[in-house]
Amino acid sequence: MADAQHEEVLARIAEGLLYTETEAAFLAPRRRQDEIFAYNHTPPGEAERRRELLVEILASVGERTVLLPPFHAAFGxxxxxxxxxxxxxxxxxxxxxxxxxxxxVMIAPGVTLTTTGHPVHPARRADFGRFSEPIVIEDKVWIGSNAVVLPGVRIGYGSVIGAGSVVSRSIPPMSVALGTPCRVVRPITEEDLAERTA
Structure with missing residues:
Protein backbone atom coordinates (compact mmCIF):
# COMPACT_ATOMS: atom_id res chain seq x y z
CA MET A 1 0.00 0.00 0.00
CA ALA A 2 2.82 2.42 0.84
CA ASP A 3 4.31 2.04 -2.65
CA ALA A 4 0.95 2.92 -4.24
CA GLN A 5 0.64 5.99 -1.99
CA HIS A 6 4.18 7.05 -2.85
CA GLU A 7 3.46 6.70 -6.58
CA GLU A 8 0.31 8.81 -6.19
CA VAL A 9 2.25 11.56 -4.38
CA LEU A 10 5.03 11.48 -7.00
CA ALA A 11 2.40 11.80 -9.75
CA ARG A 12 0.90 14.86 -8.04
CA ILE A 13 4.35 16.41 -7.60
CA ALA A 14 5.11 15.80 -11.31
CA GLU A 15 1.88 17.57 -12.28
CA GLY A 16 2.64 20.63 -10.12
CA LEU A 17 -0.24 19.86 -7.75
CA LEU A 18 -0.30 20.37 -3.99
CA TYR A 19 1.36 17.93 -1.61
CA THR A 20 2.34 18.09 2.05
CA GLU A 21 5.45 17.53 4.12
CA THR A 22 4.01 14.34 5.62
CA GLU A 23 3.10 12.96 2.19
CA ALA A 24 6.61 13.65 0.85
CA ALA A 25 8.50 12.39 3.92
CA PHE A 26 9.52 9.20 2.09
CA LEU A 27 11.78 11.35 -0.13
CA ALA A 28 13.95 12.42 2.83
CA PRO A 29 16.74 9.86 2.14
CA ARG A 30 17.49 11.75 -1.08
CA ARG A 31 18.55 14.83 0.89
CA ARG A 32 22.33 15.37 0.92
CA GLN A 33 22.58 17.59 4.02
CA ASP A 34 25.65 15.93 5.56
CA GLU A 35 27.54 16.02 2.26
CA ILE A 36 26.60 19.69 1.71
CA PHE A 37 27.83 20.51 5.22
CA ALA A 38 31.11 18.71 4.47
CA TYR A 39 31.50 20.55 1.14
CA ASN A 40 30.93 23.94 2.77
CA HIS A 41 33.63 23.16 5.36
CA THR A 42 36.24 21.70 3.02
CA PRO A 43 39.40 23.89 2.86
CA PRO A 44 39.94 25.79 -0.42
CA GLY A 45 43.13 23.85 -1.18
CA GLU A 46 41.30 20.50 -1.23
CA ALA A 47 39.89 20.81 -4.75
CA GLU A 48 39.78 17.04 -5.32
CA ARG A 49 37.78 16.45 -2.14
CA ARG A 50 35.34 19.22 -3.11
CA ARG A 51 34.88 17.59 -6.51
CA GLU A 52 34.23 14.18 -4.91
CA LEU A 53 31.62 15.68 -2.62
CA LEU A 54 29.93 17.55 -5.46
CA VAL A 55 29.62 14.29 -7.42
CA GLU A 56 28.01 12.72 -4.32
CA ILE A 57 25.63 15.63 -3.77
CA LEU A 58 24.34 16.47 -7.24
CA ALA A 59 22.32 14.35 -9.66
CA SER A 60 24.91 15.14 -12.33
CA VAL A 61 27.85 17.53 -12.60
CA GLY A 62 29.92 18.49 -15.63
CA GLU A 63 33.61 19.18 -16.05
CA ARG A 64 35.45 22.28 -14.79
CA THR A 65 32.64 23.17 -12.37
CA VAL A 66 33.24 25.85 -9.76
CA LEU A 67 30.73 26.17 -6.93
CA LEU A 68 32.02 28.46 -4.21
CA PRO A 69 30.97 27.62 -0.66
CA PRO A 70 28.78 28.08 1.10
CA PHE A 71 25.91 26.84 -1.00
CA HIS A 72 22.62 25.43 0.21
CA ALA A 73 20.14 22.89 -1.17
CA ALA A 74 16.91 21.27 -0.04
CA PHE A 75 18.06 17.99 -1.56
CA GLY A 76 21.04 18.53 -3.87
CA VAL A 105 26.42 29.25 -17.00
CA MET A 106 27.51 31.92 -14.51
CA ILE A 107 25.58 32.68 -11.34
CA ALA A 108 26.50 35.64 -9.11
CA PRO A 109 26.40 35.75 -5.27
CA GLY A 110 23.19 35.34 -3.31
CA VAL A 111 21.01 33.78 -6.04
CA THR A 112 18.06 31.52 -5.16
CA LEU A 113 16.64 28.93 -7.58
CA THR A 114 13.40 27.66 -6.06
CA THR A 115 11.27 24.96 -7.64
CA THR A 116 8.74 25.12 -4.82
CA GLY A 117 6.01 27.57 -3.84
CA HIS A 118 3.09 27.63 -1.45
CA PRO A 119 -0.63 28.35 -1.92
CA VAL A 120 -1.96 31.80 -1.13
CA HIS A 121 -4.79 30.61 1.15
CA PRO A 122 -3.46 29.67 4.61
CA ALA A 123 -5.74 26.63 4.88
CA ARG A 124 -3.92 25.12 1.88
CA ARG A 125 -0.53 25.59 3.63
CA ALA A 126 -1.33 23.18 6.48
CA ASP A 127 1.46 20.61 6.97
CA PHE A 128 3.64 22.87 4.77
CA GLY A 129 1.40 22.36 1.72
CA ARG A 130 3.29 23.20 -1.44
CA PHE A 131 3.68 22.69 -5.18
CA SER A 132 6.85 22.17 -7.21
CA GLU A 133 7.75 22.78 -10.85
CA PRO A 134 11.19 22.25 -12.44
CA ILE A 135 13.58 25.04 -13.43
CA VAL A 136 15.69 24.96 -16.60
CA ILE A 137 18.62 27.31 -17.22
CA GLU A 138 19.96 26.89 -20.74
CA ASP A 139 23.58 27.23 -21.90
CA LYS A 140 25.56 30.48 -21.55
CA VAL A 141 23.13 32.21 -19.17
CA TRP A 142 24.37 34.79 -16.66
CA ILE A 143 22.27 35.47 -13.55
CA GLY A 144 23.11 38.59 -11.51
CA SER A 145 23.47 38.92 -7.74
CA ASN A 146 20.49 38.32 -5.47
CA ALA A 147 18.15 37.24 -8.25
CA VAL A 148 15.36 34.79 -7.42
CA VAL A 149 14.16 32.28 -10.02
CA LEU A 150 10.71 30.87 -9.23
CA PRO A 151 9.06 27.49 -9.97
CA GLY A 152 8.53 26.43 -13.57
CA VAL A 153 10.83 29.05 -15.13
CA ARG A 154 13.04 28.39 -18.17
CA ILE A 155 15.79 30.92 -18.94
CA GLY A 156 16.75 30.76 -22.61
CA TYR A 157 20.19 30.39 -24.18
CA GLY A 158 22.60 33.27 -23.64
CA SER A 159 20.25 35.46 -21.64
CA VAL A 160 21.25 37.81 -18.83
CA ILE A 161 19.14 38.27 -15.69
CA GLY A 162 19.77 41.58 -13.91
CA ALA A 163 20.80 41.73 -10.26
CA GLY A 164 17.91 41.65 -7.78
CA SER A 165 15.36 40.38 -10.29
CA VAL A 166 12.47 38.09 -9.41
CA VAL A 167 12.01 35.77 -12.37
CA SER A 168 8.43 34.52 -12.26
CA ARG A 169 8.01 33.70 -15.97
CA SER A 170 10.21 32.15 -18.63
CA ILE A 171 12.74 34.33 -20.46
CA PRO A 172 13.45 33.82 -24.18
CA PRO A 173 16.97 33.21 -25.53
CA MET A 174 19.46 36.05 -26.07
CA SER A 175 17.60 38.58 -23.92
CA VAL A 176 18.49 41.04 -21.20
CA ALA A 177 15.79 40.80 -18.53
CA LEU A 178 15.50 42.52 -15.16
CA GLY A 179 13.19 43.83 -12.51
CA THR A 180 10.50 42.71 -10.12
CA PRO A 181 8.76 41.04 -11.80
CA CYS A 182 11.54 40.29 -14.27
CA ARG A 183 10.79 41.46 -17.83
CA VAL A 184 12.75 41.46 -21.06
CA VAL A 185 14.15 44.95 -21.69
CA ARG A 186 16.05 44.25 -24.91
CA PRO A 187 17.63 41.58 -27.09
CA ILE A 188 21.33 40.76 -26.97
CA THR A 189 22.81 41.78 -30.33
CA GLU A 190 26.12 41.93 -32.19
CA GLU A 191 26.52 45.50 -30.88
CA ASP A 192 27.04 44.01 -27.42
CA LEU A 193 30.34 42.51 -28.68
CA ALA A 194 31.82 46.03 -28.57
CA GLU A 195 30.79 46.70 -24.96
CA ARG A 196 33.66 47.83 -22.67
CA THR A 197 36.27 47.75 -25.42
CA ALA A 198 38.81 50.46 -26.18
Missing amino acids: SNVHIGDDFFGNVNLTFVDDVGIRIGDD
Whole structure:
Protein backbone atom coordinates (compact mmCIF):
# COMPACT_ATOMS: atom_id res chain seq x y z
CA MET A 1 0.00 0.00 0.00
CA ALA A 2 2.82 2.42 0.84
CA ASP A 3 4.31 2.04 -2.65
CA ALA A 4 0.95 2.92 -4.24
CA GLN A 5 0.64 5.99 -1.99
CA HIS A 6 4.18 7.05 -2.85
CA GLU A 7 3.46 6.70 -6.58
CA GLU A 8 0.31 8.81 -6.19
CA VAL A 9 2.25 11.56 -4.38
CA LEU A 10 5.03 11.48 -7.00
CA ALA A 11 2.40 11.80 -9.75
CA ARG A 12 0.90 14.86 -8.04
CA ILE A 13 4.35 16.41 -7.60
CA ALA A 14 5.11 15.80 -11.31
CA GLU A 15 1.88 17.57 -12.28
CA GLY A 16 2.64 20.63 -10.12
CA LEU A 17 -0.24 19.86 -7.75
CA LEU A 18 -0.30 20.37 -3.99
CA TYR A 19 1.36 17.93 -1.61
CA THR A 20 2.34 18.09 2.05
CA GLU A 21 5.45 17.53 4.12
CA THR A 22 4.01 14.34 5.62
CA GLU A 23 3.10 12.96 2.19
CA ALA A 24 6.61 13.65 0.85
CA ALA A 25 8.50 12.39 3.92
CA PHE A 26 9.52 9.20 2.09
CA LEU A 27 11.78 11.35 -0.13
CA ALA A 28 13.95 12.42 2.83
CA PRO A 29 16.74 9.86 2.14
CA ARG A 30 17.49 11.75 -1.08
CA ARG A 31 18.55 14.83 0.89
CA ARG A 32 22.33 15.37 0.92
CA GLN A 33 22.58 17.59 4.02
CA ASP A 34 25.65 15.93 5.56
CA GLU A 35 27.54 16.02 2.26
CA ILE A 36 26.60 19.69 1.71
CA PHE A 37 27.83 20.51 5.22
CA ALA A 38 31.11 18.71 4.47
CA TYR A 39 31.50 20.55 1.14
CA ASN A 40 30.93 23.94 2.77
CA HIS A 41 33.63 23.16 5.36
CA THR A 42 36.24 21.70 3.02
CA PRO A 43 39.40 23.89 2.86
CA PRO A 44 39.94 25.79 -0.42
CA GLY A 45 43.13 23.85 -1.18
CA GLU A 46 41.30 20.50 -1.23
CA ALA A 47 39.89 20.81 -4.75
CA GLU A 48 39.78 17.04 -5.32
CA ARG A 49 37.78 16.45 -2.14
CA ARG A 50 35.34 19.22 -3.11
CA ARG A 51 34.88 17.59 -6.51
CA GLU A 52 34.23 14.18 -4.91
CA LEU A 53 31.62 15.68 -2.62
CA LEU A 54 29.93 17.55 -5.46
CA VAL A 55 29.62 14.29 -7.42
CA GLU A 56 28.01 12.72 -4.32
CA ILE A 57 25.63 15.63 -3.77
CA LEU A 58 24.34 16.47 -7.24
CA ALA A 59 22.32 14.35 -9.66
CA SER A 60 24.91 15.14 -12.33
CA VAL A 61 27.85 17.53 -12.60
CA GLY A 62 29.92 18.49 -15.63
CA GLU A 63 33.61 19.18 -16.05
CA ARG A 64 35.45 22.28 -14.79
CA THR A 65 32.64 23.17 -12.37
CA VAL A 66 33.24 25.85 -9.76
CA LEU A 67 30.73 26.17 -6.93
CA LEU A 68 32.02 28.46 -4.21
CA PRO A 69 30.97 27.62 -0.66
CA PRO A 70 28.78 28.08 1.10
CA PHE A 71 25.91 26.84 -1.00
CA HIS A 72 22.62 25.43 0.21
CA ALA A 73 20.14 22.89 -1.17
CA ALA A 74 16.91 21.27 -0.04
CA PHE A 75 18.06 17.99 -1.56
CA GLY A 76 21.04 18.53 -3.87
CA SER A 77 20.22 15.23 -5.56
CA ASN A 78 17.73 16.95 -7.91
CA VAL A 79 20.29 19.38 -9.37
CA HIS A 80 21.98 18.81 -12.74
CA ILE A 81 24.89 21.10 -13.70
CA GLY A 82 26.68 21.18 -17.06
CA ASP A 83 30.29 21.90 -18.02
CA ASP A 84 32.18 25.13 -17.22
CA PHE A 85 29.69 26.26 -14.58
CA PHE A 86 30.56 29.05 -12.13
CA GLY A 87 28.39 29.51 -9.05
CA ASN A 88 29.37 32.22 -6.61
CA VAL A 89 28.83 32.21 -2.84
CA ASN A 90 25.45 31.69 -1.18
CA LEU A 91 23.75 29.98 -4.11
CA THR A 92 20.56 28.30 -2.88
CA PHE A 93 18.83 25.43 -4.66
CA VAL A 94 15.30 24.70 -3.43
CA ASP A 95 15.31 21.51 -5.49
CA ASP A 96 12.26 19.57 -4.39
CA VAL A 97 12.09 18.70 -8.11
CA GLY A 98 14.66 19.05 -10.88
CA ILE A 99 16.89 22.03 -11.55
CA ARG A 100 18.76 21.65 -14.85
CA ILE A 101 21.63 24.04 -15.60
CA GLY A 102 23.37 23.95 -18.98
CA ASP A 103 26.97 24.58 -20.01
CA ASP A 104 28.89 27.85 -19.55
CA VAL A 105 26.42 29.25 -17.00
CA MET A 106 27.51 31.92 -14.51
CA ILE A 107 25.58 32.68 -11.34
CA ALA A 108 26.50 35.64 -9.11
CA PRO A 109 26.40 35.75 -5.27
CA GLY A 110 23.19 35.34 -3.31
CA VAL A 111 21.01 33.78 -6.04
CA THR A 112 18.06 31.52 -5.16
CA LEU A 113 16.64 28.93 -7.58
CA THR A 114 13.40 27.66 -6.06
CA THR A 115 11.27 24.96 -7.64
CA THR A 116 8.74 25.12 -4.82
CA GLY A 117 6.01 27.57 -3.84
CA HIS A 118 3.09 27.63 -1.45
CA PRO A 119 -0.63 28.35 -1.92
CA VAL A 120 -1.96 31.80 -1.13
CA HIS A 121 -4.79 30.61 1.15
CA PRO A 122 -3.46 29.67 4.61
CA ALA A 123 -5.74 26.63 4.88
CA ARG A 124 -3.92 25.12 1.88
CA ARG A 125 -0.53 25.59 3.63
CA ALA A 126 -1.33 23.18 6.48
CA ASP A 127 1.46 20.61 6.97
CA PHE A 128 3.64 22.87 4.77
CA GLY A 129 1.40 22.36 1.72
CA ARG A 130 3.29 23.20 -1.44
CA PHE A 131 3.68 22.69 -5.18
CA SER A 132 6.85 22.17 -7.21
CA GLU A 133 7.75 22.78 -10.85
CA PRO A 134 11.19 22.25 -12.44
CA ILE A 135 13.58 25.04 -13.43
CA VAL A 136 15.69 24.96 -16.60
CA ILE A 137 18.62 27.31 -17.22
CA GLU A 138 19.96 26.89 -20.74
CA ASP A 139 23.58 27.23 -21.90
CA LYS A 140 25.56 30.48 -21.55
CA VAL A 141 23.13 32.21 -19.17
CA TRP A 142 24.37 34.79 -16.66
CA ILE A 143 22.27 35.47 -13.55
CA GLY A 144 23.11 38.59 -11.51
CA SER A 145 23.47 38.92 -7.74
CA ASN A 146 20.49 38.32 -5.47
CA ALA A 147 18.15 37.24 -8.25
CA VAL A 148 15.36 34.79 -7.42
CA VAL A 149 14.16 32.28 -10.02
CA LEU A 150 10.71 30.87 -9.23
CA PRO A 151 9.06 27.49 -9.97
CA GLY A 152 8.53 26.43 -13.57
CA VAL A 153 10.83 29.05 -15.13
CA ARG A 154 13.04 28.39 -18.17
CA ILE A 155 15.79 30.92 -18.94
CA GLY A 156 16.75 30.76 -22.61
CA TYR A 157 20.19 30.39 -24.18
CA GLY A 158 22.60 33.27 -23.64
CA SER A 159 20.25 35.46 -21.64
CA VAL A 160 21.25 37.81 -18.83
CA ILE A 161 19.14 38.27 -15.69
CA GLY A 162 19.77 41.58 -13.91
CA ALA A 163 20.80 41.73 -10.26
CA GLY A 164 17.91 41.65 -7.78
CA SER A 165 15.36 40.38 -10.29
CA VAL A 166 12.47 38.09 -9.41
CA VAL A 167 12.01 35.77 -12.37
CA SER A 168 8.43 34.52 -12.26
CA ARG A 169 8.01 33.70 -15.97
CA SER A 170 10.21 32.15 -18.63
CA ILE A 171 12.74 34.33 -20.46
CA PRO A 172 13.45 33.82 -24.18
CA PRO A 173 16.97 33.21 -25.53
CA MET A 174 19.46 36.05 -26.07
CA SER A 175 17.60 38.58 -23.92
CA VAL A 176 18.49 41.04 -21.20
CA ALA A 177 15.79 40.80 -18.53
CA LEU A 178 15.50 42.52 -15.16
CA GLY A 179 13.19 43.83 -12.51
CA THR A 180 10.50 42.71 -10.12
CA PRO A 181 8.76 41.04 -11.80
CA CYS A 182 11.54 40.29 -14.27
CA ARG A 183 10.79 41.46 -17.83
CA VAL A 184 12.75 41.46 -21.06
CA VAL A 185 14.15 44.95 -21.69
CA ARG A 186 16.05 44.25 -24.91
CA PRO A 187 17.63 41.58 -27.09
CA ILE A 188 21.33 40.76 -26.97
CA THR A 189 22.81 41.78 -30.33
CA GLU A 190 26.12 41.93 -32.19
CA GLU A 191 26.52 45.50 -30.88
CA ASP A 192 27.04 44.01 -27.42
CA LEU A 193 30.34 42.51 -28.68
CA ALA A 194 31.82 46.03 -28.57
CA GLU A 195 30.79 46.70 -24.96
CA ARG A 196 33.66 47.83 -22.67
CA THR A 197 36.27 47.75 -25.42
CA ALA A 198 38.81 50.46 -26.18
